[in-house]
Amino acid sequence: MRAGEPFPLRGPAGALEARLDHPPAAPRFRAVVAHPHPLYGGTMDNAVVELAASAVVDAGGEALRFNFRGVGQSDGQHDGGAGERLDLAAAAAALGARRPELPLVLAGYSFGAVATLEHLARGGDPAAATGVIGVLLLAPPVTHYEGAGWRLGSLRVMVIYGERDALTPPALLRERAARWGAAVRYRALPGAGHDLGALGAPNALQSALGSALTFLAPESAD
Numbered sequence: 001m002r003a004g005e006p007f008p009l010r011g012p013a014g015a016l017e018a019r020l021d022h023p024p025a026a027p028r029f030r031a032v033v034a035h036p037h038p039l040y041g042g043t044m045d046n047a048v049v050e051l052a053a054s055a056v057v058d059a060g061g062e063a064l065r066f067n068f069r070g071v072g073q074s075d076g077q078h079d080g081g082a083g084e085r086l087d088l089a090a091a092a093a094a095l096g097a098r099r100p101e102l103p104l105v106l107a108g109y110s111f112g113a114v115a116t117l118e119h120l121a122r123g124g125d126p127a128a129a130t131g132v133i134g135v136l137l138l139a140p141p142v143t144h145y146e147g148a149g150w151r152l153g154s155l156r157v158m159v160i161y162g163e164r165d166a167l168t169p170p171a172l173l174r175e176r177a178a179r180w181g182a183a184v185r186y187r188a189l190p191g192a193g194h195d196l197g198a199l200g201a202p203n204a205l206q207s208a209l210g211s212a213l214t215f216l217a218p219e220s221a222d
Contacts, residue, residue, distance in 0.1 A: 004019035004020055004021040004022075004053075004063075004065065005019065005020050005022075006018070006019060006020075007019055007020040007064060007066075007094075008094075009066055009090065009091060009094050010090065010094075011069060011074075011075075011076070011086060011087040011090040011091075012083065012086045012087070012090065013069040013074075013075055013076030013077075013079075013083060013087070014069070014074075014075025014076055015073075015074065015075050016066050016067060016068075016069065016074045016075070016087060016090070016091070017044070017066065017067040017071075017072045017073040017074045018044070018064060018065065018066035018067070018091065019044065019064075019065050019066075020062060020063070020064050020095075021053050021054075021056070021057050021062065021063045021064075021065070022057065022062050023057045023058075023059075023060050023061060023062060025060070027060060027061050027062040027099070027102060028060045028061065028102065028217070028219075029059075029060070029061040029062075029102050029103045029104070029105060029133075029217040030061055030062050030063075030064070030095050030096075030098075030099055030102045030103070030104050030105070031053075031056040031061050031062070031063050031064070031104070031105040031106070031107055031136075031217075032063075032064045032066075032088065032091050032092050032095055032104070032105075032106055032107065033049050033052045033053050033056070033063055033064065033065050033107045033108070033109075033112070034049075034066075034068075034088055034091075034106075034107065034108035034109070034111075034112030034113070034115050034116055035049045035065070035066075035067070035068065035071075035108075035109060035111075035112050036048070036049075036109050036110035036111045036112055037110060037111035038068050038070060038071045038078050038084075038111070039078060042068075042071070042109075042110070042111060042112070043067055043071055043072055044065035044066055044067050044071075044072070045065075046109065047195070047198040047199055047202070048109045048138055048139075048195065048196055048198045048205070049065055049109055049112070050065075051198055051202060051205055051206060051209060052107050052109065052136070052138065052209055053065050054206075055206065055209035055210055055212075055213055056105070056107075056213060058210065059210065059213040059214070059217060061105070061213070061217060062095075062099075064091060064094075064095045066087070066091050068084045068087050068088075068115075069083055069084065069087055074087075081111075081114065081115065081118065084111075084115050085115050085118045085119050085122070087115075088106075088108075088112075088115045088116065088119045089119050092104065092106065092119070092132075096131060100131075103131070103133040103134075103217060104131050104132050104133065105132070105133065105134045105135070105136060105213070105216050105217050106119070106120070106132055106134075106135050106136070107135075107136035107137075107138065108136075108137060108138065108140075109138040109139060109196075110138070110139050110140070110141055110167075110194065111141070112138075113137040113138055113139065113140035113141075114140060114141065114145050114147070116135060116137065117137070117140070117147060117150045117152075117180075118150075120132065120135065120150075120152055120155070121149055121150045121151055121152075132155060133155070133156065133216070133217065134155065134156040134157070134158070134215070134216025134217055135152060135155055135156070135157045135158070135216070136157075136158050136160070136209075136212055136213070136216060137157065137158070137159045137160070138160050138161075138196060139160070139161050139162060139165055139167065139168050139194050139196055140159065140161075140168060140173070141167040141168060141194075142167070142168055142169075142172050142173050142176045143166070143167050143168070143169065143172065144167060147176060147179075150179065150180050151179070151180065151181065152180045152181035152183075152184075153181050154181060154182065154183055155181060155183060156183050156185075156215060156216050157177075157180060157181060157183055157184040157185065158184075158185050158186075158187065158212040158215055158216055159173065159177060159184060159185070159186050159187070160186075160187045160189065160196065160205070160208050160209070160212060161173060161186070161187075161188060161189070161196075162188070162189045162191075162192030162193050162194060162195070162196050162197065163188050163189065163190050163191065163192060164191060164192060164193045165192065165193050165194045165196075166193075166194070167194050168194070170188065173186075174186070185215065187208045187211065187212065189204050189205060189208060190204075192204070192205075
């Protein structure tokens with residue numbers, strides 16, 4: 001994964017450290033990738049986040065990774081999720097302003113998936129309010145969040161989870177996701193835990209990410 005170029009980003013609590021990765025040719029879509037829980041070591045340099053950003057670039061998109069408030073060089077301090085949702089909204093808005101003609105995919109890993117769901121749930125019709133065409137949720141920790149109010153309407157949603165992830169048990173995941181919307185698909189990674197095999201068997205995750213982006217950002221979305 002290349003380092004990416006620094007991306008100027010300002011959130012409600014101040015400057016947010018961010019990097020933008022570009023595909024070799026002109027991008028056909030854009031994506032924001034949100035990292036896992038800051039209090040448990042989550043940063044934009046997390047292995048799953050980097051693999052997701054690489055998959056976006058491989059699929060022809062540009063990928064924005066950023067550190068939530070209080071992480072790395074980002075201003076502010078952890079806000080229990082409320083402020084982080086606003087950080088994500090700022091990142092999506094900034095990337096959208098840069099290339100408003102391109103469709104947008106939102107991706108989040110663990111806590112980042114929850115921030116993504118919270119952001120979309122606050123906007124009424126998510127597609128109309130945000131310009132988002134697809135959502136990639138990586139190991140959303142459904143055992144830790146009820147999320148009864150999360151509604152994604154007709155948005156394309158792909159959930160990638162590990163079959164051995166105690167935070168994302170398949171039965172509970174599908175029960176909760178049934179409330180989100182009608183266009184939710186799932187990809188289970190055999191033998192993987194909450195890290196989705198990123199450290200032990202990254203090829204399986206890379207393959208799943210590639211398939212997910214083909215579904216979420218098809219060529220016809222241009």
